[in-house]
Amino acid sequence: MAEKDPKMHSITGTLTPLMLTERDDDYNFNVTYLANRSIKDICKLTANKGSKYTAAQYESMYMDLFETAKEEVYSSSTVEFGFTNNSVGVDGPLTGTKPAFDPAVNSVTMRTSVRAEIKEDLKKIGVIVGEIATNLPTIKKIEDLSSKTTNDKLTPGGLLNGEGQRSKIAGEEGDTVGFFFINSETQTETAVPQTSLSRNDPSYFSFLIPQLTDGTYYLEVATRFTSGRSNSLLKEIRRNRFPYLLTVGDGGEERPGEL
Known part of the structure; x- marks a missing residue:
């Protein structure tokens, strides 16, 4: 049976200045996500295509x-599933002379790598x-400060120092403003x-890291802070993401090629 021609897909997004390089014309591409699909959603969408x-x-x-x-993965098989x-x-x-698994220093982790066809x-x-x-x-x-790392680790309950631009938290009662950790x-x-x-402050901030569970964030x-001289606020809340992925614990981090 002949393979179906692949559909042409595209993603859209906006650009935000990348403050981590020496150039002033480098930008991050921030994808505009259309939806957040659960397994239930995917099943409904598939069924709605006229499936039996x-x-x-x-x-x-x-x-x-x-x-x-x-069951197969947990029994030491390498399993192709999803992406x-x-x-x-x-x-x-x-x-030691008789090495043994020690839960205090050892942990079983999940290792994933993107499939070749993806x-x-x-x-x-x-x-x-x-x-x-x-x-x-x-x-x-x-x-x-706890791990003494930059743009890498997070220690729940520890202190985080940061540098920014227009990063001062400001808003009115009821505004959803502040710093937020998003589980990846x-x-x-x-x-x-x-x-x-x-x-x-507009260029510096410090806060205690919440009690985040192990993972990447x-x-x-x-x-609504504005860098203008007036004390007025921006009409709308503006939100931006730090491009580095930050890790709590082992993070369940991917190890491509270690399969």
Whole structure:
């Protein structure tokens, strides 16, 4: 049977100044996401295409496949599932004359790498570059004082120092402003309480890191602060994301090629 011609896809997004390089004409491309789809949503969308199966049947089949895939991965098989190849590994050294797994220093982790066909598909996606967003609050650098790392680790309960531009938190009662950690896997948002801010200046900030669970996170800032001389606020809240992925614990980080 002949393969179907692949559909042409494209993504759109806006540009924001990249404050991490020496050039003043470097920009981040921020994808404009159209929706947040769950497995239930995907099953409904597939069923609505005129399939012989209902959304509930698709979901039931998916859950069966998922449980089987987990059994195989957890039993030391490398499993192709979804967009990635998946396997388990062990982190941390095993030491001594009779090395043994020690939960205090060792952990079982999930290792994933993008499937070859997905990498090829990504090359075919068109990119539509939108306008340059100006006057956004921008995070330029963060330092986790507990781990003494820059733009890398997060220590829940520890102090974070940051440098930015127009990053002072300002707004009126009822405004959703502040710093927010976004879990890269679940998209769950964790706000930094205003009471945790120990420094809140246009170019510098400090706060206590919330009790985040192990994983990887993006840091975003939202404010109505304006860098003008007046004390007036911007009409709308402006929000921007720090481009570095930040890790709590082992983060379940990907290790391409270690399958």
